[in-house]
Amino acid sequence: MLQSPIRIPLIKGNKTYRDVTDDILRPMANKPGKFWYLGIALSGSAMLLGAFMIFWTIWHGIGTWGLNRTIGWGWGITNFVWWIGIGHAGTFISAILLLFRQKWRTSINRSAEAMTIFAVICAMLFPIIHMGRPLLGFFIFPYPNFRGLWVNFNSPLVWDVFAISTYFTVSLVFWYVGLIPDIGTVRDRIKSKFKKTIYTVLSFGWKGSARHWHRHEVVTMILAALAAPLVLSVHSIVSMDFATSVIPGWHTTIFPPYFVAGAIFSGFAMVLTLMIITRKALHLEDYITVGHVESMNKVIIATGSIVGLAYITEMFISWYSGVEYEHFALVNRATGPYWWAYWIMMTANVISPQLLWFKKLRTSLTFTFCLSIVINIGMWFERFVIVVTSLHRDYLTSSWAMYKPTIVEVGLFLGTLGLFFTAFFLFIRVFPVIAIAEVKSVLKSSGEKNPKK
Amino acid sequence: MEDKNYVSVIFDDEEPMLKAVAKIRESNQKIMDVFTPFHVHGLDKALGMKRTRIPIAGLICGAFGGLFGFLFQAWVFTVDYPLVFGGKPYLSVPSFIPVTFELTVLFTALGIVAALLIRSGLKPSKKFEPVHPRITDDRFVILVETEQNEKSTRETLQSMLSGVSNVEIV
Numbered sequence: 001m002l003q004s005p006i007r008i009p010l011i012k013g014n015k016t017y018r019d020v021t022d023d024i025l026r027p028m029a030n031k032p033g034k035f036w037y038l039g040i041a042l043s044g045s046a047m048l049l050g051a052f053m054i055f056w057t058i059w060h061g062i063g064t065w066g067l068n069r070t071i072g073w074g075w076g077i078t079n080f081v082w083w084i085g086i087g088h089a090g091t092f093i094s095a096i097l098l099l100f101r102q103k104w105r106t107s108i109n110r111s112a113e114a115m116t117i118f119a120v121i122c123a124m125l126f127p128i129i130h131m132g133r134p135l136l137g138f139f140i141f142p143y144p145n146f147r148g149l150w151v152n153f154n155s156p157l158v159w160d161v162f163a164i165s166t167y168f169t170v171s172l173v174f175w176y177v178g179l180i181p182d183i184g185t186v187r188d189r190i191k192s193k194f195k196k197t198i199y200t201v202l203s204f205g206w207k208g209s210a211r212h213w214h215r216h217e218v219v220t221m222i223l224a225a226l227a228a229p230l231v232l233s234v235h236s237i238v239s240m241d242f243a244t245s246v247i248p249g250w251h252t253t254i255f256p257p258y259f260v261a262g263a264i265f266s267g268f269a270m271v272l273t274l275m276i277i278t279r280k281a282l283h284l285e286d287y288i289t290v291g292h293v294e295s296m297n298k299v300i301i302a303t304g305s306i307v308g309l310a311y312i313t314e315m316f317i318s319w320y321s322g323v324e325y326e327h328f329a330l331v332n333r334a335t336g337p338y339w340w341a342y343w344i345m346m347t348a349n350v351i352s353p354q355l356l357w358f359k360k361l362r363t364s365l366t367f368t369f370c371l372s373i374v375i376n377i378g379m380w381f382e383r384f385v386i387v388v389t390s391l392h393r394d395y396l397t398s399s400w401a402m403y404k405p406t407i408v409e410v411g412l413f414l415g416t417l418g419l420f421f422t423a424f425f426l427f428i429r430v431f432p433v434i435a436i437a438e439v440k441s442v443l444k445s446s447g448e449k450n451p452k453k
Numbered sequence: 454m455e456d457k458n459y460v461s462v463i464f465d466d467e468e469p470m471l472k473a474v475a476k477i478r479e480s481n482q483k484i485m486d487v488f489t490p491f492h493v494h495g496l497d498k499a500l501g502m503k504r505t506r507i508p509i510a511g512l513i514c515g516a517f518g519g520l521f522g523f524l525f526q527a528w529v530f531t532v533d534y535p536l537v538f539g540g541k542p543y544l545s546v547p548s549f550i551p552v553t554f555e556l557t558v559l560f561t562a563l564g565i566v567a568a569l570l571i572r573s574g575l576k577p578s579k580k581f582e583p584v585h586p587r588i589t590d591d592r593f594v595i596l597v598e599t600e601q602n603e604k605s606t607r608e609t610l611q612s613m614l615s616g617v618s619n620v621e622i623v
Contacts, residue, residue: 017465017490017591142529150529154538159551166555170562177566180575185490185589187581204575208588210487212573214497215505219569222511226558237551437491444467 010104010446012286017440024434025189027282035281036425043421050415053408054129062132064408070401071391075409076130078383079416082266083123084164084238085259085379088231089267090116091171092299094178095227098220103446104295106438107287110182111278111424112271113175114431118423119270120168122416127160129412156240163237170230174223177216180206181437235263242386248329249390252317258310265303265349266379268296272372274424276365278433287434290363297362300375304353307382311350329390337402338389341381348378459485460607462595462614463585463621467493470593473614474499477597480613482606485596488588510568511561518560522553 015023057064067074090112097105128134140161142151151158184206187199206212236256243255272293279288318330333342352374356362361371393400427433462477464470467489474496477484487496526549530536535543570576585594599606607622614620 021590142525148534150534152538153526153530153552154541154545154548156551159555162552162555166559169559173562173566177569181491181589188583188586188589200581201577203581204570205578205581206575206589207581207583208488208490209573210489210493210496210500211502212575213489213492214502215507215569215573217492218505218507219565222508222565223562226562230555230558233551233554440491441494 008289008291010107010289010291011439011443012289015286015443015447017443020440020443021185021189021436023284023286024432024436024439025186027284027428028186028430028432029190032429033281036429040422040425043418043425046414046418047422048415048418049411050418053411053415054125056408057129057412058132058134062130064406066404066406066409068401068403070394070399071388071403073387073391074403075384075405075413076126078380078387079413080123080126080130081238081259081383081387082380083119083126083416083420085235085263085266085383086270086376087116087119087123087167087171087267088235088260088263089271090114090119091167091174091227091231092264092267093271094174095224095231098224099228102295103442104292106442107284107289107292107434108271108275108296109438110175110178110431110435111274111427111433113171113178114427115271115274115420115424116171116267117168117175118420118427119267120164120171121423122420124164124168125416125419126412156237156244159237160241163234167230167234170223170227174220174227177219177223178435178438179431180204181208181216182432182435184208185436186432232260235259247390247394248323248325249333249386251326252314254310254313254317258307258314261303261306261310262349262379262382265300265307265353266376268300268303269372269375269379272296272300272368273376276369276372278428282428282433284434287439290365293365293368294363297356297368300353300371301356301362304349304375308350311346325395328393332393333385333389336389336393338385338392341385341389345378345381345385348374349382352378458599458603459596460599460603460610461584461623462597462610463623464593464595464617465591465619467496467593469617469620470595471495471499473617473620474595476613477595477610480609482609483598483600485598487596488584488592488594490589490591490593493593505572507565507568507572511565514564515557515561518564519553519557521560522556523549526552 011020065074065076090109093105093112094109097109128137131137140151140158142153151161180203183199183203187196187203190196190199236259239255239259242250243252245251275288275296276293279285315330318326321327333339352371355367355371361367388403392403462473464473470487470489471493474484474487478499478501484500487500489496527544530545531543537543538545541548583589584596585592588594597606597610610622614622
């Protein structure tokens with residue numbers, strides 16, 4: 001097979017196929033270390049806190065949150081949009097980069113897709129809790145009922161239900177189809193009889209037949225081709241929850257592309273946060289190399305610049321449109337009582353990713369790790385700014401208000417963080433974190449050398 | 454072992470395996486199946502495999518999903534319970550597009566995955582016997598059907614593949 005002398009290898013250290021299997025399965029075979037227990041203890045406690053806060057909210061009602069009549073959406077919706085956005089990077093990596101034949105995705109797509117699924121679960125919690133009476137949550141689905149009414153298909157909130165449940169289902173299926181061959185590898189390797197039975201069932205009897213591989217490849221490509229427009233549609237529809245309203249600051253046509261770029265931006269930041277830790281903790285430095293981190297950083301520069309451009313466009317349009325309410329909403333964002341949130345957002349999302357133009361910084365793991373956290377925070381504030389500052393000073397001066405989250409809302413947010421990391425900690429114990437078969441298929445063309453026999 | 458009607462040719466690399474596939478097919482021996490740890494590009498062509506019809510299954514499922522999604526919304530708002538929302542017409546096609554799109558994607562995705570599992574006979578079952586224990590690791594196995602007796606096939610294969618490195622014929 002041809003090897004490009006120019007490109008840096010994606011997989012370091014002359015690996016054989018067997019080495020690849022061994023390296024990637026090692027973290028599953030070994031006993032978990034101290035850090036794993038510490039991590040899961042922390043995230044598990046946060047998750048329990050969140051579960052308690054969910055109980056508290058449902059038991060006492062939404063009144064336990066800091067919301068009021070003017071500001072009906074606060075941390076709950078901020079967190080919802082934030083989590084959905086984080087999920088988008090996984091689909092971007094596994095679908096869009098697959099269609100563009102980017103080989104570097106093979107080392108990170110598995111865990112990024114897992115991250116997508118966990119993030120979407122976290123996101124889905126918020127609208128359900130926010131209903132106040134989650135037991136009636138099934139009202140959002142169109143089903144024949146005794147009232148004879150249907151849901152309003154003209155409403156973006158209903159589109160959201162369809163978009164997010166489709167997104168979750170398709171991501172899950174896509175992830176699992178990719179996992180089947182690798183579960184087969186685990187099944188053929190694992191010693192414990194009990195575990196072997198479980199993996200045998202999970203592997204669906206995968207035997208690596210050429211015909212099955214052929215179909216698997218075709219299905220993967222079609223799923224990617226489906227997931228690519230799907231992921232763009234999901235955040236577009238989420239943005240329409242805002243854009244179709246008549247609130248100044250929300251009512252803008254730029255929202256769909258701006259939200260999608262922001263979603264991929266924040267998602268890549270989260271992938272970087274997780275990957276930089278994972279590669280170190282599981283000793284996968286040969287698979288997730290500095291080159292991978294650099295490629296992801298380049299996506300961050302691109303999407304971060306689009307986000308910056310969108311912010312500036314919003315400023316320009318609010319002036320150019322001549323609508324005084326729009327104009328006020330923008331000035332109020334930057335200089336009103338929530339000015340600090342706006343400037344955190346601007347610094348973290350527009351200025352900080354521009355530092356990645358320096359090669360030295362975008363190949364530095366420590367810097368990238370810190371930056372990824374900064375971007376995660378910045379993107380959370382973006383949603384906070386959009387949700388809260390647009391609402392808190394509306395058309396009627398008499399109803400202007402301020403919003404402060406209560407301990408319940410903070411606990412809920414921490415709880416979803418806990419859920420996300422707990423799920424990720426469990427994932428690295430039970431499934432291979434890197435797509436073994438996919439890495440093997442690019443090993444010849446992108447490994448350091450042709451593997452030794 | 455007596456009633457075994459195939460010979461397995463085991464490789465530890467895909468390139469000699471691909472060459473062997475071509476050779477075996479030239480000599481008019483029948484290849485039952487090839488097992489590999491990952492998708493080897495070019496193997497489908499080398500085996501003369503017909504392209505799978507799963508995309509057609511996807512098209513049918515997707516078309517059904519899309520039509521169903523659109524017609525259902527149209528039926529709900531024009532026939533079953535016409536209601537004015539925001540002064541829009543009953544049949545407000547643009548606002549039916551998102552749900553129609555999502556259902557198209559959902560049906561296509563579930564359809565092709567179901568087709569993959571059914572056509573390949575992949576299902577959660579407790580019993581499984583791999584062709585070779587390292588097939589999901591680093592071994593590539595060609596199963597060649599034996600015509601008269603196993604021994605002669607094996608000898609033909611041995612002489613045919615004598616130049617290929619690291620080949621094991623069982």
